[in-house]
Amino acid sequence: MHDLTATGDPVLAEDEIRVEVGVFLKEGTLALAKDGQILAPFHALVKFNFSADGPWLADSVKFSGKASDGTSAVLAVDLLNDTFDGARAGLPESIWEVVALVATSAGDIGITYSYTSGG
Structure with missing residues (x-):
């Protein structure tokens, strides 16, 4: 067993709030x-990143799985456009469906998410 100690009273930096939520896919x-x-x-x-003006923003998704050759692989997808003011255009609808599933799961911890795909 390890000795664990902690001191201080943590305070969130409200302009830097980020939450990562994961789900397993069938x-x-x-x-x-x-x-x-x-x-x-x-x-x-x-x-997800906190937005003081509205709902949380999903800014990226990282998929973990198996590549066609059987090795483990990761694919990261940026969800926001280059100006960070909207959804990235041209992403497949199924990626947005995964984001919506994760956001639904995140509702239990208070994240609300507005779904608008990048088209």
């Missing part, structure tokens, strides 16, 4: 392809 329900590589993800981790 095997075979999603396949992602990028640059000829195919990934069968079994886990999705979405990073």
Whole structure:
């Protein structure tokens, strides 16, 4: 057993609040392809950032799974456009569906999320 101690009273830096929420995906329900590589993800981790003017923003998702050659692989997807004021255009609808599933799971911890795909 390890001795663990802690001191201080942590305070959140409200302009820097980020939460990552992960879910496991049922095997075979999603396949992602990028640059000829195919990934069968079994886990999705979405990073949400706090927005003082509205709901939380999902800014990225990281998929973990198996590549077509059987090795472990990760695919990270930026969800916000280059000016960080809206959804990135051209992302597949299934990625937004995963984000919406994760956001639904995150509702239990108080994250509210407004879904508008990048089209």
